[in-house]
Amino acid sequence: MIEPDNLFADIPSQLPEEMFTDLLSDGAFRLERIVSRGHTTPAGEWYDQAADEWVILLRGAAELLFEDEPGPVPLKPGDHLLIPARRRHRVHWTDPEQDTVWLALHRG
Amino acid sequence: MIEPDNLFADIPSQLPEEMFTDLLSDGAFRLERIVSRGHTTPAGEWYDQAADEWVILLRGAAELLFEDEPGPVPLKPGDHLLIPARRRHRVHWTDPEQDTVWLALHRG
Numbered sequence: 651m652i653e654p655d656n657l658f659a660d661i662p663s664q665l666p667e668e669m670f671t672d673l674l675s676d677g678a679f680r681l682e683r684i685v686s687r688g689h690t691t692p693a694g695e696w697y698d699q700a701a702d703e704w705v706i707l708l709r710g711a712a713e714l715l716f717e718d719e720p721g722p723v724p725l726k727p728g729d730h731l732l733i734p735a736r737r738r739h740r741v742h743w744t745d746p747e748q749d750t751v752w753l754a755l756h757r758g
Numbered sequence: 759m760i761e762p763d764n765l766f767a768d769i770p771s772q773l774p775e776e777m778f779t780d781l782l783s784d785g786a787f788r789l790e791r792i793v794s795r796g797h798t799t800p801a802g803e804w805y806d807q808a809a810d811e812w813v814i815l816l817r818g819a820a821e822l823l824f825e826d827e828p829g830p831v832p833l834k835p836g837d838h839l840l841i842p843a844r845r846r847h848r849v850h851w852t853d854p855e856q857d858t859v860w861l862a863l864h865r866g
Contacts, residue, residue, distance in 0.1 A: 652827060654837035657814060674812055674840065674863070678786030681812065681863065704782055704789065706765060706861075708816065708836075719760060728816075729762035732782065753814075755782070755789065755863070 658709065661685055661749055673753075680756045686712065688746030696738040701758040706730035710750025715742040766817065769793055769857055781861075788864045794820065796854030804846040809866035814838035818858025823850040 661669070669685040691697065696717060707729050713722035717738040723731075733739055744750045769777070777793040799805065804825060815837050821830035825846040831839075841847055852858045 652824060652831050652839060654831065654833060654839040656834075657836040657838055659836070673838070676865070678865075716760060723760050723762065725762060726764075728764040728766040730765055730781070731760060731762040753861075757784070757786075 657683060658751060682754050684752040684754055686744035686750040689744055690742060691740035696740050698736060698738045700735055701756055702735050703733045704755040705733060706753050708751045708753060710748050711745040712741060712750050713743040715740050765791060766859060790862050792860040792862055794852035794858040797852055798850060799848035804848050806844060806846050808843055809864055810843050811841045812838065812863040813841060814861050816859045816861060818856050819853040820849060820858050821851040823848050
């Protein structure tokens with residue numbers, strides 16, 4: 651009997667760090683779940699990735715900041731975007747009052 | 759200015775056929791959105807795919823049937839599963855009263 655997993659299950663009540671869980675991985679891509687609860691990228695740090703990343707926010711609320719953009723990009727459930735390789739970005743804000751659940755698909 | 763797309767937007771009010779929209783595609787994988795509104799796989803037909811498919815239901819409700827399983831697998835929002843290549847399956851039911859929105863990631 652097939653039992654699906656649920657993306658919104660298995661989230662601990664305490665979440666001192668952002669939570670990263672690989673869902674699928676092969677040589678070509680990696681799909682991961684990210685759970686944030688008020689977490690942000692540490693001040694002054696930027697993600698600067700060698701490969702494209704596609705990300706969708708499915709629960710909660712967040713703001714992404716791109717180094718080459720003037721202000722943060724707010725994200726609500728269902729919002730998705732492709733972050734090209736080497737486009738420096740950071741998680742500027744996630745809602746501290748609820749879980750923010752993302753799917754991220756990393757190329758390569 | 760970056761404007762995210764939204765997975766739950768741009769769904770026509772009339773949906774005579776199931777709707778398939780590629781979100782990302784390269785040689786290694788293809789990510790698509792599927793919107794169903796009471797649609798099912800035609801009677802007697804099975805999906806029999808050459809590559810693995812990962813699927814997640816994000817809105818609505820559905821049932822998948824696998825040829826080698828005795829009964830349908832109900833899916834609620836957040837439920838995801840990997841359908842291995844050549845595992846024959848069909849969409850047995852989707853809710854006619856609301857949109858069912860899926861993400862499907864096809865390998866290869």
